Ligand SMILES: Nc1ncnc2c1ncn2[C@@H]1O[C@H](COP(=O)(O)OP(=O)(O)OP(=O)(O)O)[C@@H](O)[C@H]1O
């Protein structure tokens with residue numbers, strides 16, 4: 001991150017010292033602001049998110065330790081470096097206990113000071129990186145590459161690559177399972193903000209009553225359960241990218257607040273009076289037609305216009321059938337967790353090409369995953385593809401006894417199916433439950449009930 005994007009607050013009641021520090025720090029390229037006492041510092045901290053605060057310990061009215069406490073309870077991600085006039089061990093210990101990153105004895109050499117600031121910034125980055133690490137890992141494991149060579153997909157990738165390095169707000173629209181989240185990642189990875197936080201909020205999965213508190217945080221005491229201040233997701237995503245997934249499902253109550261945040265970067269924590277600022281690039285996605293939602297009065301028109309500065313429409317799988325063989329191949333070679341490599345017959349590909357894929361790529365992926373487990377001789381045949389409008393086929397059936405599917409009781413089909421999946425995954429129950437779409441608890445019940453066995 002460029003130094004000028006990192007903001008440092010210098011708090012000291014001695015004017016000459018304040019001036020000296022701020023000249024030194026701005027000379028090194030950082031953005032600097034100053035406060036002449038504890039009260040001014042607390043006011044400044046509430047209106048701006050600082051990366052590092054340099055704070056004198058001894059000040060009249062509100063002293064440095066109090067400022068430090070205030071920062072650490074309300075803005076834990078801001079690093080604080082305390083400046084002490086005397087080499088008093090007790091003060092040093094108190095500073096560190098209260099959560100200061102470091103303390104420096106005054107007067108200080110410029111080298112000392114700048115090195116400490118640099119380290120504090122590195123420390124902050126590390127903590128941030130940890131916060132985004134989990135989602136980052138999930139992202140890298142699961143998908144990564146966007147597969148497909150159809151014109152429809154190429155057009156999408158073209159626009160995405162062009163808009164990625166800009167600061168533009170992007171709305172990604174398309175039916176379920178078409179890769180909207182994948183495209184959001186694609187844009188992030190090619191953006192100037194790559195490496196800075198990428199935070200996803202699934203607006204559909206957070207209840208209406210909680211979404212505002214999640215996005216913008218809350219102050220202690222804002223509601224019954226709010227025993228501690230909690231920073232908002234926008235603060236965590238500060239300087240990075242905020243991905244509002246399923247934005248079409250966002251509550252009308254929160255819509256004006258998101259609008260304001262997009263327009264000005266300003267927000268207020270729930271239960272708080274101070275206006276705070278954060279700088280996030282906004283990407284959003286939905287499978288709803290937002291113009292329709294506007295007409296129906298469920299979505300604010302002004303918000304739609306802010307979100308869709310650039311709109312990317314993802315094609316359905318039906319509109320990019322040519323990509324089916326490539327996708328299948330990639331699922332079989334890179335994503336499957338089966339023991340032996342599996343392949344697919346031309347006949348089976350034909351079946352896939354003639355199906356209409358209402359669940360798009362996600363459905364294709366699931367169908368292939370299941371077929372790879374059920375198939376014999378490691379080759380997927382049409383009978384292994386349980387598509388809704390083709391008759392259900394069983395792991396052990398072959399052409400000769402095709403009527404088997406109609407004469408076996410449903411329970412038996414279930415038993416055989418679960419056993420086949422377990423067998424194929426060498427008894428890995430977590431994976432099996434995932435593939436079967438049931439909970440681990442249900443799987444254990446079934447294993448018990450049917451006395452299932454596998455090698
Ligand atoms: N072009 C592609 N190449 C490879 N895999 C893809 C592609 N598009 C989508 N997928 C895979 O399909 C699945 C669904 O994709 P994703 O979650 O991005 O869809 P979505 O549009 O966000 O769906 P929903 O509307 O249901 O949230 C994921 O496993 C993703 O990796």
Ligand SMILES: [Mg+2]
Nearest residue numbers: 180181245285
């Ligand atoms: Mg999605």
